[in-house]
Amino acid sequence: MVCELQNITKTYTSPSGSAHLTILNEISLNLNKGESAAIVGPSGSGKTTLLHIAAGLLQPDSGTVVIDGASVSGMDDRELAVMRNRKIGVVFQHHYLLPQCTLLENVLIPTLPYQDKQDRKKLAERAISIIKRMGLSDRLDHFPPQLSGGECQRVALARALINKPSLLCADEPTGSLDKTNAMEMGELLREINKEERTALLLVTHSEALASQMDRVLELHSGTLSVKS
Numbered sequence: 001m002v003c004e005l006q007n008i009t010k011t012y013t014s015p016s017g018s019a020h021l022t023i024l025n026e027i028s029l030n031l032n033k034g035e036s037a038a039i040v041g042p043s044g045s046g047k048t049t050l051l052h053i054a055a056g057l058l059q060p061d062s063g064t065v066v067i068d069g070a071s072v073s074g075m076d077d078r079e080l081a082v083m084r085n086r087k088i089g090v091v092f093q094h095h096y097l098l099p100q101c102t103l104l105e106n107v108l109i110p111t112l113p114y115q116d117k118q119d120r121k122k123l124a125e126r127a128i129s130i131i132k133r134m135g136l137s138d139r140l141d142h143f144p145p146q147l148s149g150g151e152c153q154r155v156a157l158a159r160a161l162i163n164k165p166s167l168l169c170a171d172e173p174t175g176s177l178d179k180t181n182a183m184e185m186g187e188l189l190r191e192i193n194k195e196e197r198t199a200l201l202l203v204t205h206s207e208a209l210a211s212q213m214d215r216v217l218e219l220h221s222g223t224l225s226v227k228s
């Protein structure tokens with residue numbers, strides 16, 4: 001199993017401390033290699049919160065997160081950072097590319113901890129091959145401001161994939177794209193999920209994108225159910 005979420009509960013407290021909002025209530029979810037699941041639900045229902053917990057970006061109040069057999073709750077900050085870097089790719093609604101770095105440099109950023117010369121050569125080759133897969137091989141030395149929104153989002157996907165993650169988490173990855181680019185991005189995500197067997201957990205407001213996933217799960221009032 002790539003991702004196992006068991007009885008995840010998350011409560012936010014208001015700044016004054018007077019109100020406790022239970023956003024996620026005993027949620028469980030498993031994802032196998034090559035599987036994909038969409039999380040849908042109303043705004044504010046906790047989709048991003050759940051995705052961030054699965055990606056190791058946020059700790060739950062209770063429950064367990066296990067990625068590739070290793071429990072996240074038992075990790076210190078350093079172990080967690082290494083695990084996230086190696087095992088988890090994340091794509092957000094905004095691409096968060098560095099404008100002063102070229103497309104190739106942006107894709108290589110998650111590989112910076114690997115200093116070995118041999119590795120770096122292989123990683124650069126892999127970066128070029130993923131960028132090619134994204135249809136951007138003629139733009140390697142371009143900078144993000146010279147690319148369209150859809151192209152930047154594909155670079156962000158390439159960056160998320162460079163370290164061959166077991167789990168790809170995407171939070172409204174097509175949210176800021178037009179219909180054509182959104183469709184293209186959706187297809188790419190699905191193809192990568194099947195080709196590289198990367199488990200895919202995707203939050204979306206788009207029914208069309210959600211329906212491309214193996215499972216569609218709806219988050220409502222703190223609980224997760226299969227959407228009929």
Ligand SMILES: Nc1ncnc2c1ncn2[C@@H]1O[C@H](COP(=O)(O)OP(=O)(O)OP(=O)(O)O)[C@@H](O)[C@H]1O
Nearest residue numbers: 012013014023041042043044045046047048049050
């Ligand atoms: N750090 C925080 N402190 C307090 N409340 C928070 C915090 N982060 C999120 N919330 C609240 O938790 C709820 C769930 O937020 P979340 O961002 O997970 O929703 P969402 O389903 O992703 O919404 P959207 O579809 O609008 O992106 C919201 O009511 C939000 O206001």
Ligand SMILES: [Mg+2]
Nearest residue numbers: 047048049171
């Ligand atoms: Mg959200």
